[in-house]
Amino acid sequence: MAAAPAFGLAPQRDPEERERKLRTRALAGLRAWLDLVQAGPEHLCPVCGWHGRFAPVREKPGLSCPACDSRPRHRLMKLWMDRHLRLPRTARVLHFAAEPAIGALIRPRVAEYRTADIAPGADLRLDLTALDLPDGCVDLLIANHVLEHVADDRRALAEIARVLAPGGRAVLSVPMVDSWPRTHEDPALGPEERRLYYTDRLHLRLYGRDFPDRIAAAGLRVEEFVACEPDVSRHGLKRGERIFIGLKPGPQSA
Ligand SMILES: [Zn+2]
Numbered sequence: 220m221a222a223a224p225a226f227g228l229a230p231q232r233d234p235e236e237r238e239r240k241l242r243t244r245a246l247a248g249l250r251a252w253l254d255l256v257q258a259g260p261e262h263l264c265p266v267c268g269w270h271g272r273f274a275p276v277r278e279k280p281g282l283s284c285p286a287c288d289s290r291p292r293h294r295l296m297k298l299w300m301d302r303h304l305r306l307p308r309t310a311r312v313l314h315f316a317a318e319p320a321i322g323a324l325i326r327p328r329v330a331e332y333r334t335a336d337i338a339p340g341a342d343l344r345l346d347l348t349a350l351d352l353p354d355g356c357v358d359l360l361i362a363n364h365v366l367e368h369v370a371d372d373r374r375a376l377a378e379i380a381r382v383l384a385p386g387g388r389a390v391l392s393v394p395m396v397d398s399w400p401r402t403h404e405d406p407a408l409g410p411e412e413r414r415l416y417y418t419d420r421l422h423l424r425l426y427g428r429d430f431p432d433r434i435a436a437a438g439l440r441v442e443e444f445v446a447c448e449p450d451v452s453r454h455g456l457k458r459g460e461r462i463f464i465g466l467k468p469g470p471q472s473a
């Protein structure tokens with residue numbers, strides 16, 4: 220015997236009605252997507268020179284450059300490079316978890332450019348906590364959004380400081396909450412808890428404003444570059460986002 224319909228209501232089974240509802244929903248979804256794409260002001264991409272509206276990423280409007288797919292942190296990095304980085308032709312650059320848009324800008328300007336990752340696919344397969352490289356062999360090391368994946372980030376920072384040449388620099392950025400005095404980390408958390416606390420199953424901590432102290436503890440002098448106006452509105456940056464630059468004491472090499 221068939222079960223009685225809940226609350227005396229028959230389930231909706233009319234195929235035409237179902238089709239009509241699906242079409243209405245699809246059109247509403249398309250309209251919302253178009254609103255997202257067409258929403259917001261126009262920006263200038265400092266990475267590739269595109270001018271116009273940026274595309275949404277995960278339903279957040281105005282994040283991705285439609286020409287080069289740069290995100291706010293890539294554009295911030297490019298502005299820092301334009302204003303503060305003087306790379307001699309002889310420079311040796313090591314780029315962890317390399318962003319192609321940033322790599323394409325650096326590779327033609329330097330003597331040696333290598334990508335690196337703990338996973339296969341990069342020029343060099345390297346563990347950031349045990350770098351198979353001699354002391355002082357890198358003039359510029361880039362690791363954007365990498366350290367939050369590394370279990371012993373203090374050891375990674377010490378390794379970064381070791382392989383930097385005197386005067387060399389490391390460009391480091393991480394997800395962080397500026398209003399937290401200290402980094403939140405708990406090695407006992409499982410993947411689902413990490414997603415809850417750190418927004419990503421693969422992140423091992425969410426940094427607070429003690430992040431630059433960890434860089435300094437490795438023996439590097441810390442500078443920062445902050446996304447301020449008018450750059451934020453002109454280039455579609457994340458307001459207040461920061462990249463940190465760790466400088467190894469010595470005559471500047473890069
Ligand atoms: Zn672009």
